[in-house]
Amino acid sequence: MSAPASAPPVATSPGRERYVIPNLRNACRILKLLGRSTDGYKAADIGRTLDIPVTTTLRIMTTLHLEGLVRKNGPHFELGPVLIQLGSASLAGIEIRTAALPVLERLTGQVDETSHLAIPCDNRSLIVAVQDSPHPLRAASRPGFLAELHCSSTGKTFLSFLHHARLAELHAGVRLTRRTPRTLTTLAELRREVELTRKRGYSLDDEEFNAGVRCLAAPV
Structure with a gap:
């Protein structure tokens, strides 16, 4: 894997923290991690790098895969094609x-x-x-x-x-x-x-x- 170790979650104020959905936030962290890698990550490596339980990581990756936000390349996960569409729309x-x-x-x-x-x-x-x-x-x-x-x-x-x-x-x-x-x-x-x-x-x-x-x- 070519990506560096991921930074911890961005800190939020106590007032905003109660509105945070933990696993949605973890999904965002996973996408950012994959965006810094050219080789992709195995689910276990994602969980270890971001300190997310492996079972939780697998559920998140399954959901992201179904939505086209990530794709499988052998045992590795990579960013999916839907993100190209979203990124192009954002830049436009x-x-x-x-x-x-x-x-x-x-x-x-x-x-x-x-x-x-x-x-x-x-x-x-x-x-x-x-x-x-x-x-x-x-x-x-x-x-x-x-x-x-x-x-x-x-x-x-x-x-x-x-x-x-x-x-x-x-x-x-x-x-x-x-x-x-x-x-x-x-x-x-x-x-x-x-x-x-x-x-x-x-x-x-x-x-x-x-x-x-x-x-x-x-x-x-």
Whole structure:
């Protein structure tokens, strides 16, 4: 499995907690976990990773499978085709995407490289619009892709200009995954990178997300 250990459930206020349906929340956590994996998960691994009883996990996975939200690939569960439809509908409704596409088209025309727009989403960076480079060898960005904050250029921008005061809170108890030999994996390294980004006004992914790929991002 290529996904990192999942973060604990997002904290809710005592007043809202009484309205939470535990197994519905667990189903949401499972879908988020599968979204961070390229190989899928066995039901037992899902339960172990998220600290959900195996019998409960099996019932949730059976329900999600019946609704098309997950699919079976041998013993592994993966995200299902219904989520493509839901994701496309969600992205189509984002007004900023419509406004950004002409700008991204002009930017790619100027630099001949892939450009994209991302927004913060559940402590990750969500790509919502992409303009591909005309070159056959190019970055494979796609709308709907979620990137970790600590090793992506857009993620570092959010950490530097949006979540600066919450840096330690966001990464409390969360392991910073080493995706390449150049990935920053300690909070001290990330703090230095955030300060540098704030000073110069843009962030860099220096082969930290994918080896051989460098990305630049700035807040808009």
